[in-house]
Amino acid sequence: MISIAKLGFLIAAAATQVxxxxxxxxxxxxxxxxxxxxxxxxxxxxxxxxRAFGSQLEGMWKQAVIIExxxxxxxxxxVAKATPDGYTILLTSNGHSIIGSLNQSLNFDPIKxxxxxxxxxxxxxxxxxxxxxxxxxxxxxxxxxxxxxxLNYASAGLGSAGNIASELFKQVAGIxxxxxxxxxxxxxxxxxxxxxxxxxxxxxxxxxDLVDSGKxxxxxxxxxxxxxxxxxxxxxxxxxxxxxxxxxxxxxxxPAGTPKPIIAKxxxxxxxxxxxxxxxxxxxALGVELVGSTPEAFDKLIAYDAERFGxxxxxxxx
Numbered sequence: 001m002i003s004i005a006k007l008g009f010l011i012a013a014a015a016t017q018v019x020x021x022x023x024x025x026x027x028x029x030x031x032x033x034x035x036x037x038x039x040x041x042x043x044x045x046x047x048x049x050x051r052a053f054g055s056q057l058e059g060m061w062k063q064a065v066i067i068e069x070x071x072x073x074x075x076x077x078x079v080a081k082a083t084p085d086g087y088t089i090l091l092t093s094n095g096h097s098i099i100g101s102l103n104q105s106l107n108f109d110p111i112k113x114x115x116x117x118x119x120x121x122x123x124x125x126x127x128x129x130x131x132x133x134x135x136x137x138x139x140x141x142x143x144x145x146x147x148x149x150x151l152n153y154a155s156a157g158l159g160s161a162g163n164i165a166s167e168l169f170k171q172v173a174g175i176x177x178x179x180x181x182x183x184x185x186x187x188x189x190x191x192x193x194x195x196x197x198x199x200x201x202x203x204x205x206x207x208x209d210l211v212d213s214g215k216x217x218x219x220x221x222x223x224x225x226x227x228x229x230x231x232x233x234x235x236x237x238x239x240x241x242x243x244x245x246x247x248x249x250x251x252x253x254x255p256a257g258t259p260k261p262i263i264a265k266x267x268x269x270x271x272x273x274x275x276x277x278x279x280x281x282x283x284x285a286l287g288v289e290l291v292g293s294t295p296e297a298f299d300k301l302i303a304y305d306a307e308r309f310g311x312x313x314x315x316x317x318x
Contacts, residue, residue, distance in 0.1 A: 026261030033064040035088045036252075039075030039096075041184030044156055045206045049121055049250055050091045052282070056273045071157060071183050073103060080108035084257035086266060089117065094249045095159040097305035101313040102159050111306055116298030117252035117266045120274060121283070122291045123203050124223030125165045125248055126230065128216045130195040137220045137239040140199060144175040152178040154188040154197040161248040162188065165201035165222060167312050169236075172244050192216050203248065204229055204287030222246045229287045249291075251298055263295050 036054055040046045047069060054065035070078060075090070076099060082088035090096075099110040127137065134140040144151045155163040158181045170177055180197050182188045185206045191197040193215060200207075201222070208229065210216045218233045222244065226235060236244040252270060254263060273279060274290045283290055293301070 025259065026265045029086055029262055029265050030061050030063045032087060033066055034061070034086070035066045035068055037068050037070055037075050037079050037088065037090050039070060039072060039090070039092055040156055040160065041071050041186065042069050043186040043206070044184040045123070045161075045203045045248075046091055046093055046250060047184075048205060049288075052279065053091075053120065053270065053273050056276065056279070057269060060269060060272065073099060073106070073159075076110060077106075077108050079253065079255055080110075080113040082255050084255040084259075086254060086258055086262035088255065089266065090114070090253045091120070091250065092253065093161040094305055094309075095157075095161055095164060096253070097302050098164065098309045098313050099159055100306065101310040111303060113256045114253040115256055115258050115263055116293075116295045116302060117254050117263055118270045118274075118295065119249055119251040119291055119293040119298050119301065120270060121250040121288050123205070123248050123250075123288045124221050124227060125162065125201040125246060126204055126207065126211070126221050126227075126233070126287075127165075127169075127219040127236075128189075128192050128200045128202055128207060128211070129198065129219050130192055131215065131217055132195065133198060133217065134219070135217065137234075137236070137241075140219065141173050141175055144173075144177060144198075148176045149178060151175075151198040152180045154191040154200040155179060155181050156185045156188050156202070157181050157183060161203075162201040164309055164312075165246045165248070166199070168244065168246055168309075169199075169201070169241075171312060172241050189216075205283065208286065222248075227287050229285065249301065251293075251301075267292075267295055 036050050038046050038050045050067045054067050058065045079088055079090040134143055153166045185202055188200050189207050192200045211218045218230055220236050220239045221227050221233050222236055271292045274292045280290055
């Protein structure tokens with residue numbers, strides 16, 4: 001029979017062996033391909049960021065970085081249920097925070113089943129309209145009020161950043177717009193080009209070429225100040241909605257239970273990418289600010305948005 005003293009010694013010895021194992025795994029991570037799941041279609045804002053970061057991470061890690069587009073809840077679910085070892089991570093938008101409000105029968109928890117790694121970007125949305133549509137936010141609101149429930153808005157999918165911005169817009173403007181979800185930003189752009197929808201909250205990095213070429217109209221931006229790339233487009237505050245507060249964030253999540261040393265390694269390596277001068281210059285020209293954070297700060301941001309925007313979407317979910 002093993003004595004209590006000897007048993008305690010064995011437990012302590014085992015614990016000292018586990019700690020170096022975690023440290024070693026972080027030091028050697030990654031030693032195989034890393035999969036970044038994007039819950040939107042190719043060409044979407046999230047996809048653009050993932051591919052830019054993935055290319056640079058491949059050079060740093062000397063391992064393949066696979067970008068997997070899995071639009072919708074299925075993308076987040078696949079990561080929530082993945083092995084928590086850092087080799088499958090999610091790059092998503094602030095729409096992730098309201099998945100639980102939009103889907104009452106999820107088989108995973110969008111907050112508890114993930115660990116934050118880092119925020120990677122912050123970007124204001126741009127409200128687009130067809131070239132023959134209303135020429136300002138004020139005109140659009142007036143038209144919507146004269147035809148309640150007859151105008152619609154496009155989004156890159158239910159729960160996307162544009163979906164959140166549009167529902168917030170409906171609330172502060174007191175209008176009724178019908179949601180027309182698409183698979184991603186490219187499809188949303190096409191709906192505005194064709195005139196199938198009346199407004200589309202999207203981002204300059206994925207739709208700016210349409211604005212610059214005059215193929216669509218930019219009615220307003222959601223930033224507190226005008227965007228340098230769109231100096232003639234007013235802010236939502238200037239358009240008469242001072243309480244409209246929306247900033248689209250994008251960030252990286254890992255499955256809950258991923259070892260903290262691995263989270264720390266991912267956070268550190270993404271921080272290196274985000275600090276790269278060429279990356280900053282490239283995305284700044286597209287109206288995107290690369291922004292890092294600690295894992296803890298990112299977890300708090302997601303929880304804050306889940307509480308704030310969940311109140312708007314609960315009626316939609318019922």
